[in-house]
Each structure stands twice: as C-alpha cells, then as structure tokens.
Amino acid sequence: MSNPTRAGFVALIGEPNAGKSTLLNAMVGAKVSIVTHKVQTTRARIRGVAMQGQSQIVFVDTPGIFRPRRRLDRAMVQAAWGGAADADVVVLLIEAHRGLTEGGKAILEALKEREGLRVALAINKIDKVKSEALLGLAAQLNEKFEFAKTFMISAERGHGVADLKEWLAGEMPEGPWLYPEDQIADLPLRMIASEITREKLTLRLHEELPYQLTVETENWEEREDGSVRIDQLIYVARDGHKGIILGHKGETIKAISKAARMELIEFLDRPVHLFLQVKVRPNWLEDAERYSEMGLDFKDGN
Numbered sequence: 001m002s003n004p005t006r007a008g009f010v011a012l013i014g015e016p017n018a019g020k021s022t023l024l025n026a027m028v029g030a031k032v033s034i035v036t037h038k039v040q041t042t043r044a045r046i047r048g049v050a051m052q053g054q055s056q057i058v059f060v061d062t063p064g065i066f067r068p069r070r071r072l073d074r075a076m077v078q079a080a081w082g083g084a085a086d087a088d089v090v091v092l093l094i095e096a097h098r099g100l101t102e103g104g105k106a107i108l109e110a111l112k113e114r115e116g117l118r119v120a121l122a123i124n125k126i127d128k129v130k131s132e133a134l135l136g137l138a139a140q141l142n143e144k145f146e147f148a149k150t151f152m153i154s155a156e157r158g159h160g161v162a163d164l165k166e167w168l169a170g171e172m173p174e175g176p177w178l179y180p181e182d183q184i185a186d187l188p189l190r191m192i193a194s195e196i197t198r199e200k201l202t203l204r205l206h207e208e209l210p211y212q213l214t215v216e217t218e219n220w221e222e223r224e225d226g227s228v229r230i231d232q233l234i235y236v237a238r239d240g241h242k243g244i245i246l247g248h249k250g251e252t253i254k255a256i257s258k259a260a261r262m263e264l265i266e267f268l269d270r271p272v273h274l275f276l277q278v279k280v281r282p283n284w285l286e287d288a289e290r291y292s293e294m295g296l297d298f299k300d301g302n
C-alpha cells in the first residue's frame with residue numbers, strides 16, 4: 001500500500017534576522033525566497049511550497065514577529081499572527097549565539113496566549129556556538145514552553161534542515177495536495193504577479209472597481225531568451241463589469257496591463273510579456289441572489 005498524500009501549512013516565526021528566509025531557501029529552493037525577500041511586504045501570503053515524499057508543505061508568510069514599537073508595527077504583528085494561527089505547525093527560530101532575548105521572551109509569552117498551536121523549536125546558527133552551550137539553551141527554552149519537538153540547525157550550512165523537513169512532512173494532515181506539483185516552484189511568483197495586476201486595477205478604477213474581482217495567473221513561462229510570459233485571467237461576476245475593465249476601445253485594460261508590466265519588469269528584473277483576459281464567472285453570491293429572487297432563502301444557512 002502506498003503512503004497517503006498529506007498537505008498543510010507551516011509558519012516560520014522568530015525575531016528579525018533569526019534566519020527565516022535562509023531556512024525557507026534551504027527547504028524550498030533559492031529562487032522563490034530571493035525574489036519574495038525583495039518585496040518586503042505582506043503581499044504574498046504564501047512564501048513557498050516544499051515537497052517531501054508524499055507531503056506538501058506550504059510555508060505562509062509572517063512578516064517579522066517582534067515587540068511592536070509603533071502602531072504600524074502592531075498591525076504587522078497582527079498579520080503575522082494571523083499566518084501562525086492558520087498554520088498546522090509553527091516553527092520558532094531562536095539564534096543559538098543570542099540565546100533567549102527580550103524579543104524571544106515576548107514571542108514565547110504570545111505563543112502561550114494562543115492555545116492549541118503546535119510549535120517546534122529550531123535553534124538556528126549552531127555553527128556559531130559550542131555544543132555544550134546548545135544543550136543548556138534547549139533546556140532553558142523547553143522549560144518556558146512546551147515545544148512539540150526541538151531541532152538544532154544551521155540553516156545556512158544546511159545542518160539539521162533535512163530532519164526538520166522530514167518531521168514537518170509527517171506532521172501535515174492527510175489530504176490531497178493543495179497545489180499542482182508543476183506549479184510549486186512558481187507559486188509565490190504567480191501570486192505576487194496577480195497582486196500586482198490587482199493593485200493596478202484598483203489604482204485605475206477606484207470606486208468603479210467591481211466588487212468580487214479576482215486575478216489569477218494561469219500560465220508562467222520562462223523563455224529561453226531570459227524573458228517570461230505571464231497569462232492572467234481577471235474574473236468578474238457580471239458582464240457589465242467586463243466592460244468597465246476593458247474601457248472604451250480597450251483603453252482601460254491597456255493602461256492597466258502596461259502599468260502592471262512595468263512593475264513586473266522591475267520586480268523580476270527581466271523582460272515580461274503580459275497577457276490579460278477578462279472573463280465572467282458568476283459566483284456563489286450571485287447564485288444566492290438568484291435563489292432569493294426565486295423565493296428561496298439563503299440566510300445564515302439555517
């Protein structure tokens with residue numbers, strides 16, 4: 001009998017500089033992380049997907065969890081915790097040579113307040129300290145919090161990373177994979193590209209922007225000449241919305257496409273061919289309206 005497929009979400013958390021991106025690189029592949037690092041925002045919630053055996057591990061974004069100093073920081077911390085709360089497993093990175101810092105303590109306190117989280121401890125940068133010191137730190141941290149498991153790693157040198165990945169794979173709930181295997185490498189890029197086009201639509205259309213609009217990157221093709229071809233579908237709920245996006249003689253969509261392409265070129269640092277298409281996809285809400293027109297009630301599902 002073959003193993004069941006598994007899929008789930010993992011959040012990497014830790015103070016700034018703890019090595020989250022380096023670890024992500026080591027588990028997912030350099031390309032994705034280098035690019036997403038450049039963005040430095042919460043734009044893409046998904047930072048990468050790793051396959052391990054029959055398991056698909058989806059890494060979600062946590063844009064730096066630290067003690068909030070300003071109001072903006074506080075909003076960022078909330079966003080970060082949102083990612084952690086949705087995750088099947090949280091991996092807390094602590095720097096071996098810095099030990100338990102004030103920032104680390106604050107994170108542990110916050111973790112305690114959130115019951116039901118499954119948290120693994122990864123003591124990172126073990127190449128910087130003597131092994132005796134590590135055992136003491138691991139014991140100290142495990143006294144403060146009940147970790148599901150403790151790992152000693154060097155994300156940069158790759159030590160212990162395979163063990164961590166293997167363990168995470170086994171922790172993922174049984175179920176079908178969340179993303180097709182051939183899209184995994186490009187997934188964060190696809191999501192960022194969709195966000196860029198969505199942003200340009202918003203800037204251009206303001207209040208006219210149809211509610212319930214989604215942008216999906218359907219095709220991502222790296223060409224031999226170093227350029228990339230990106231095909232996106234803009235889904236709207238009604239035929240009338242399609243006209244708004246296309247504009248008079250297609251002027252609106254042309255302007256949006258140009259603006260999105262310029263940003264993509266800058267972001268990806270190579271030539272981009274962008275193809276946008278607008279499609280009507282009536283959705284659930286529309287269906288609900290239609291049902292109520294027919295006299296059927298949809299309220300609260302009761």
Ligand SMILES: Nc1nc2c(ncn2[C@@H]2O[C@H](COP(=O)(O)OP(=O)(O)OP(=O)(O)O)[C@@H](O)[C@H]2O)c(=O)[nH]1
Nearest residue numbers: 016017018019020021022064124125154155156157
């Ligand atoms: N010596 C050593 N350095 C490491 C290790 N892992 C990461 N680093 C270095 O630590 C620094 C920070 O690593 P990042 O991966 O950018 O840390 P981060 O947690 O993503 O940082 P933020 O994006 O600021 O939250 C980089 O200079 C890495 O090269 C390690 O295992 N050993």
